[in-house]
Amino acid sequence: MKILILGSKGFIGSHLEDYLSRKGHDVWGADILVDYSGNTNYFLIDETSSNFNSVFAHTGYDICINSSGAASVLESIKNPLRDYYLNTVNVFRILEAIRKFQPGCRFLNLSSAAVYGNPQRLPIVEGAPPGPLSPYGVHKHQAEQICREFYNFYKLHTCSVRIFSAYGPGLKKQLFWDLYKKIRSGKPFALFGTGDESRDFIYISDLVMALEIVSEHSDFKGNIINVANGEEIKIREAVAIFSGCFDIETKYSFTGEVRKGDPVNWQADITKLKQLGYRPKIDIRTGLQNYLEWVSTSENN
Template sequence: MKILIIGSKGFIGQHAFDHFKSLHFEVLGCDVVTDYVSEDYIQIDATNSDYHAIFEQHKIDVCLNCSGAASVPLSLQNPFKDFSLNTLNVFKILEAIRSYQPSCKFINLSSAAVYGNPETLPIKENATLHPLSPYGIHKMQAEQILKEFHEYYNIATCSLRIFSAYGEGLKKQLFWDLYQKFLNNDQIELFGTGNESRDFIHVDDIVQAIHLVIQNAKFRGEEINIANGEEFTIQYVAELFHTNFHNSKTIAFNNQVKQGDPLNWRADISILKALGYQQNISIEKGIQRYIDWINAL
């Protein structure tokens, strides 16, 4: 089986590339970053991405799209760039698959941001979507594009709604911010009340889930929650960081909610579990590993 990973130099993409390589899959990486060393890598133009040549020249069994923007604040500042990376780019990839290799399976990394503030917890895949940001809207539109290509062109597609991803290699978002603040500040100030909650999933478990999807999913344009079905408050996560730092610094919340941020998330992962998923890395173990990784930098 030959797997093409678009966005292979990014956080999830790099972990996925290493995972499938370690299992002796034939893996081809693709990104906008220059790489003069790797032979199994294709660089694409960041300003004018074109995937036709890739699918014309290589026989691909599975295309995993890990590329795109992953920032709610940046999507508010530059919505066209976010749309181009998260929506238009998906259409370009699928059009290349349709033109040259219609038997190729296509997986797109979507986001729990499509849900916004859910009406009930846990969140099922058939919940009403209320995205709170351009980022969430563009991910929702990409999901519709996957449905379109399956319904009208019989392309095997599947959207993975990633919840709160974290792990070694991620130098942004909540955990990176927490580490920097514990390292440099006497008082740790965070947005919100501390009661906001997320369903965290370590990148190793995300990659495990992707592998199971490739093996067992229906690929009929469906969406699948990628999470652990657990709800942890930001206050709890901050205290875990506090425990690992062994200091007397204090944590305070400013009661301000960032634009585009949902309040509470916990996923229903019945579909994912039916594919064979079992969590390997707890939030406690994952945060300890994350801090150990940063300390070793």
């Protein structure tokens, strides 16, 4: 397949580009960062004012995977307008360019479990009522609605995937990155929450494999698919597993304080994803050991 990845320099986008290239696909990329590698299959785009016409006007693709946009709950609270432009308006602009120049190109929109907020029950099915707790979650939900709109009214083939808690090499933020820095300090530290909060973690290699499966087997009729491992893991358990990977005695506590925009418990129902052929390969222990090896090497270099 000829595949365009928007946001190809980001955490998910860069892994996806590497993975799909190794699988023999013809992969093109676009992002706001200058590419110094000499890659000719790359478009430099503007963060908030690009109309995306130049990306689609002269090169045809089988599918466009949108991994671009803002990815911070806290930043969305501080600057909701920027988050709105990056996560909602740009999706509209992308789909308008596809409608104008390549109506046969499928569009895979990377959404987020943040759309669910605090669900009424676990595991969370795709039909669960949305309840976003932040502008980020609201804007991701609006982007999904735009994808459905373009399918319903213009018959553009769209699909949105709600990604749960992704982690792995290349990610220098969120829980495990913060944990690494605190553990390496050798000092006692405190973490937000009670530790009884839970997440459904998915390792980056499983995630990009899932995206390929959805790209090849979903019907792209404005539908939504959960992307996760389908396992609920308490934060205190994840912290204990990661701490156990170090040769350092670790002392920590939980503050009981809940950060604005953070959900309490997540676990995805991944029945739809499994029906397409997905089976996770990396468990949390293996994934965290891999992450520690990467981040240790990265810091030393």
